[in-house]
Amino acid sequence: MNCREAQELIHGFVDGELGLVWNLEMERHIHECPGCSGTHERLRAMHTVVSDNSLYFQPPAGLEDRLRARLRKGSSVENRAWTSLASWRGIGIAAALVLCIAGTWQVAMMRPRSSTTETIGQEVVASHVRSLMAAHLIDVPSSDRHTVKPWFNGKLDFSPVVADFADRGFVLDGGRLEYLDNRAVAALVYRRRQHVINLFTWPTSEPDWAIRTFDRQGYHVFNWTKYHVTYWAVSDLNSEELRQFAEMLRNMD
């Protein structure tokens, strides 16, 4: 493990979110690297300081009694402007709405900055690496595109193209949500033998362009845009086979 990878994962490490294998890798690296060991110490010290009881706000005296009384009456303070959302029928609807509002909010607040290809390329590789290391590769495990595609409904403001190339040796493994270029995007996971391919996709206002390739941190990256949807395929698979995968996708209609 190098320092770049370690810095990427060190938060997952202090938070106990890495699997056994990566924990051991991290422990070994921290043991050997004074720089990362310093970061580790600082993060632990910060946890001690922030989790101190003196920073935890205690509810004021009487709040619990006031609350019990309000709950018995079962009435909401409907007259306040910000409680107008209180008439939701169920947590399901509520959660969906909040997700919707939050989604629109993020899109509205964050769209103005359009990242450069270079930045997105870095984000894409970092996201690929994280997905492999933090044991969070898949939210919806399925090789059936009719299961994977609908899973994104309500989670994204677009419907991603989910293709299946199992007959040509690229097996769909599932999908998950990711956050790239300041927006929620679809990540589709494919496997070719033991190699994982992450395919990130989201709509863009930019014009279509042909396949471009980059190499970064030992990973191959293929990027293209078609019909105003941009695609980023990342893998440690050899460049030839990844190109074959990219071309199959791009030539689909």
Added chain:
Amino acid sequence: MPEKAELARFEQVVLPHLGAAYNLARWITGNDHDAEDVVQESYLRALKFFGGFRGENSRPWLLTIVRNTCFTWLRQNRFSELSTELDEQIHGREREPGNPESMLLAAAQSEMVRKAIEELPPEFREVIILREMEDLSYKEISAIASIPVGTVMSRLARARSKLQELLSRLRTSGVGA
């Protein structure tokens, strides 16, 4: 009007998390009065939705409602705080803020730390509270804040680095020392 038995069950399952609910609301709203309003409103909503709650773990469930009530409140009352654009990326190694021991020893004065956390954008403050104070997992935080798990990690990374920066700035300017 809730049924007696259901209300009793609600009080038994959800009221014990009043401390966590208040702490989160107090940190996000920034004052006692609004925190209490948000908590009361959240509990009333929670009671409404309680019939649909099937989970085992009621604390993250309640905190999801508190969190959403908080952000609705922020949107209507502190719009400017929310418009800060978040930089979610992890930028390799963070800048080293001097000698870590001495810095953190000095920062151990809780007043300084409190000020630093208060200065974080609400989205950063939220993940710090949920992770460092409530000890919730990335998965739970991801559900509460409606963000992917990978984003929980990168947002925590940014939040901690920002917090580090604020602490060393406050220390230099002598606040709380």
